[in-house]
Amino acid sequence: MINRKTCIVFGASGYIGSHLVYFLKNDGYEVNACDIQGTPKRVDVTVADDFKNIDWDVNCVFMFAGLSGTFAGFDDYSKYIHINEIGLLNVLNEIKKSGFKPRVIFPSSRLVYQGSDTALKEDDPKEAKTIYAVNKIACEHLLEMYRNSFDIPYVIYRICVPYGNNLGTDYSYGTMGFFLNQAVGKGQINLYGDGSLRRTFTSVEDICLQILMSCQDEKSVNQIYNTAGEEFSLKEIASLVASKYGAQVTFSEWPDRDRRIESGHTVFDSRKFLNEFDYRLKTTLINWLAGI
Numbered sequence: 001m002i003n004r005k006t007c008i009v010f011g012a013s014g015y016i017g018s019h020l021v022y023f024l025k026n027d028g029y030e031v032n033a034c035d036i037q038g039t040p041k042r043v044d045v046t047v048a049d050d051f052k053n054i055d056w057d058v059n060c061v062f063m064f065a066g067l068s069g070t071f072a073g074f075d076d077y078s079k080y081i082h083i084n085e086i087g088l089l090n091v092l093n094e095i096k097k098s099g100f101k102p103r104v105i106f107p108s109s110r111l112v113y114q115g116s117d118t119a120l121k122e123d124d125p126k127e128a129k130t131i132y133a134v135n136k137i138a139c140e141h142l143l144e145m146y147r148n149s150f151d152i153p154y155v156i157y158r159i160c161v162p163y164g165n166n167l168g169t170d171y172s173y174g175t176m177g178f179f180l181n182q183a184v185g186k187g188q189i190n191l192y193g194d195g196s197l198r199r200t201f202t203s204v205e206d207i208c209l210q211i212l213m214s215c216q217d218e219k220s221v222n223q224i225y226n227t228a229g230e231e232f233s234l235k236e237i238a239s240l241v242a243s244k245y246g247a248q249v250t251f252s253e254w255p256d257r258d259r260r261i262e263s264g265h266t267v268f269d270s271r272k273f274l275n276e277f278d279y280r281l282k283t284t285l286i287n288w289l290a291g292i
Contacts, residue, residue, distance in 0.1 A: 016162065017065070046090065051091075065083070071261075092104070095146075120268055
């Protein structure tokens with residue numbers, strides 16, 4: 001293994017992937033940034049031939065290429081399985097063939113968990129209500145299988161609700177983006193039910209910095225971590241956003257299809273990560289919202 005800090009990032013044009021590239025370069029990494037969009041190197045993780053010019057003699061491989069979504073997976077399950085699961089298998093197989101042993105860094109999701117009224121620990125019960133959640137659970141198992149059979153190390157980071165943008169002013173991603181777009185575009189934010197569902201919110205900067213702090217540490221080898229953040233209810237977040245933009249918060253009954261796949265409260269217990277790495281959040285949601 002070479003001594004300098006080197007890595008490959010698949011999914012380098014995505015929301016978290018692009019931020020990872022930015023923070024990795026700031027931390028002195030040599031980054032081979034790959035994405036199906038061709039920025040800067042085009043790699044389709046579902047096509048084996050696209051890996052033929054990849055140099056696997058690196059410290060880490062960040063596997064952030066993939067599809068996310070809720071009902072879209074039911075309508076296009078083959079695409080979700082092919083990109084999210086076969087894509088990871090292709091990467092792991094190429095690493096196996098290369099003879100090198102870079103550490104594979106993988107982002108999992110809050111959606112692998114069965115909802116709970118108490119904060120979720122890494123070994124708490126799992127439940128998949130969408131194709132995307134099935135993909136994430138499957139990928140976690142695939143990483144452990146390849147570690148067991150071929151000694152390919154990994155670190156898995158489960159992410160709850162990311163927010164923010166250090167690379168521009170687009171906040172269209174996920175829950176926070178939805179709230180901002182509704183507040184600005186419609187003057188109201190509509191919540192299903194009473195808005196009491198609770199989540200862990202983490203800025204994309206803090207997600208990336210947590211990964212960078214720990215991904216090459218010996219303590220993190222073959223470990224799964226809940227990323228650290230702040231706990232809010234959806235009503236609390238919606239009210240903060242609405243107040244900033246002079247919007248209203250409204251409530252409506254859950255549509256049947258959304259009620260069926262809702263996981264309940266998903267708040268992370270992040271003590272495993274915080275105890276091992278003594279991380280302090282750089283961004284609070286209230287300060288971030290005040291600054292945009």
